[in-house]
Amino acid sequence: MRLSGKHIVLGVTGSIAAYKAAYLLRGLVKEGAEVQVVMTPSAKEFITPVTMSALSGKPVASDFFSANDGTWYSHVDMGQWADLMLIAPATAATLGKMANGVCDNLLITTYLSAKCKVMIAPAMDLDMFRHPANLRNLEILRSFGNIIIEPGEGELASGLHGKGRMEEPENIVEEVVRFFDQKKKLGNKHFLVTAGPTHEKIDPVRFIGNYSSGKMGYAIAGELADAGAKVTLVSGPVQIKTTNAGITVIPVESAKEMHEKCLEIFPETDGAVMCAAVADFTPESFSGAKIKREKDDLMIRLKPTNDIAGDLGRIKSDNQLLIGFALETNDELSNAFAKLKRKNLDLIVLNSLNDAGAGFGVDTNKITLIDKGNNLTFFELKSKTEVAADIVCAIISEMGKREELLD
Numbered sequence: 001m002r003l004s005g006k007h008i009v010l011g012v013t014g015s016i017a018a019y020k021a022a023y024l025l026r027g028l029v030k031e032g033a034e035v036q037v038v039m040t041p042s043a044k045e046f047i048t049p050v051t052m053s054a055l056s057g058k059p060v061a062s063d064f065f066s067a068n069d070g071t072w073y074s075h076v077d078m079g080q081w082a083d084l085m086l087i088a089p090a091t092a093a094t095l096g097k098m099a100n101g102v103c104d105n106l107l108i109t110t111y112l113s114a115k116c117k118v119m120i121a122p123a124m125d126l127d128m129f130r131h132p133a134n135l136r137n138l139e140i141l142r143s144f145g146n147i148i149i150e151p152g153e154g155e156l157a158s159g160l161h162g163k164g165r166m167e168e169p170e171n172i173v174e175e176v177v178r179f180f181d182q183k184k185k186l187g188n189k190h191f192l193v194t195a196g197p198t199h200e201k202i203d204p205v206r207f208i209g210n211y212s213s214g215k216m217g218y219a220i221a222g223e224l225a226d227a228g229a230k231v232t233l234v235s236g237p238v239q240i241k242t243t244n245a246g247i248t249v250i251p252v253e254s255a256k257e258m259h260e261k262c263l264e265i266f267p268e269t270d271g272a273v274m275c276a277a278v279a280d281f282t283p284e285s286f287s288g289a290k291i292k293r294e295k296d297d298l299m300i301r302l303k304p305t306n307d308i309a310g311d312l313g314r315i316k317s318d319n320q321l322l323i324g325f326a327l328e329t330n331d332e333l334s335n336a337f338a339k340l341k342r343k344n345l346d347l348i349v350l351n352s353l354n355d356a357g358a359g360f361g362v363d364t365n366k367i368t369l370i371d372k373g374n375n376l377t378f379f380e381l382k383s384k385t386e387v388a389a390d391i392v393c394a395i396i397s398e399m400g401k402r403e404e405l406l407d
């Protein structure tokens with residue numbers, strides 16, 4: 001039984017595919033999972049709570065309290081109890097509410113309270129699925145770190161043919177098993193991740209910064225934590241937040257602060273992923289008072305910052321992994337090879353600003369991975385979450401090789 005001891009909240013919404021949720025529930029229980037079913041009011045129009053309760057061996061939660069015996073279904077408790085929340089089928093309406101935090105039923109309040117990973121299996125007609133509103137909601141949910149189980153193509157309940165069918169229950173069970181298997185892979189590991197830009201102060205109201213949003217670093221931290229690692233995320237000033245329980249965020253502002261924190265944390269870790277866009281130069285002096293518009297021009301003298309990745313490369317032990325990024329505009333491969341060597345990295349992730357959809361601010365990225373043996377792996381343009389998953393896969397395989405060598 002591959003899911004023994006796992007706690008899963010199965011959310012069911014009002015789609016004709018709700019009947020498949022019974023097979024899905026059966027599959028999860030057969031693998032040993034303990035499943036708490038939460039149904040939306042309209043889901044109960046498609047399949048009865050009695051079926052789901054009989055299959056799960058637990059009362060179905062649908063309202064905030066049971067009218068029969070006054071049982072209170074705490075969305076917070078369910079959200080904390082779950083190792084995984086799976087919403088299958090998820091209608092367009094539910095996706096919209098999840099993306100916007102509209103908590104008008106127990107399922108959505110549980111979703112907002114969940115500390116665990118959330119998997120979503122959409123089910124709807126093809127035109128609803130491909131509507132920009134729905135695609136935008138799915139993108140928002142992906143950016144929250146939720147896993148979308150893509151619907152299949154085929155005959156739909158409406159009689160139309162296209163993309164929108166909920167993935168088959170047995171395939172969803174396999175996805176769930178894979179998710180928990182993946183989780184074990186970095187079970188006892190600790191990773192340092194840097195993310196975002198740094199702000200180098202000029203005076204009390206001005207700084208030198210860059211366009212980094214932190215999305216790539218936060219996505220990598222999320223994937224590492226989902227693979228079971230303890231993650232310390234040293235983050236420059238960003239707009240995004242993480243609710244992942246496996247991540248401890250240490251906010252910093254300047255390259256100097258980031259350098260100090262990283263040197264302090266790195267020796268306790270099994271590796272570091274250097275995703276931050278660290279300023280290479282900082283003002284030589286900070287003006288305590290706001291600089292006034294007095295002269296025709298203004299000279300600000302800059303001095304170099306410390307190369308954080310380079311310094312970690314110098315103190316790195318044989319069983320620590322160091323992964324860096326190279327964002328290049330020209331001579332991409334030769335620059336990346338040189339950085340890999342200069343900073344004593346084990347892997348470098350190259351992204352070129354010449355590739356449409358790669359780089360700062362956007363939700364996508366296109367990468368090439370280069371290892372110490374100068375082996376190249378090229379990847380397609382993907383969402384930053386998917387890119388993060390590819391990078392973490394490479395980290396897991398690199399850790400595996402290393403452990404074999406050290407055995």
Ligand code: CTP
Nearest residue numbers: 274275276278280306307308309324325326327
């Ligand atoms: N990096 C770092 N500390 C710095 C500068 C960069 O830790 N002061 C890390 C980045 O997080 C990234 C890698 O080094 O993982 C490469 O960063 P990049 O800015 O591409 O390289 P630089 O060394 O700054 O070289 P250049 O700006 O000349 O391309």
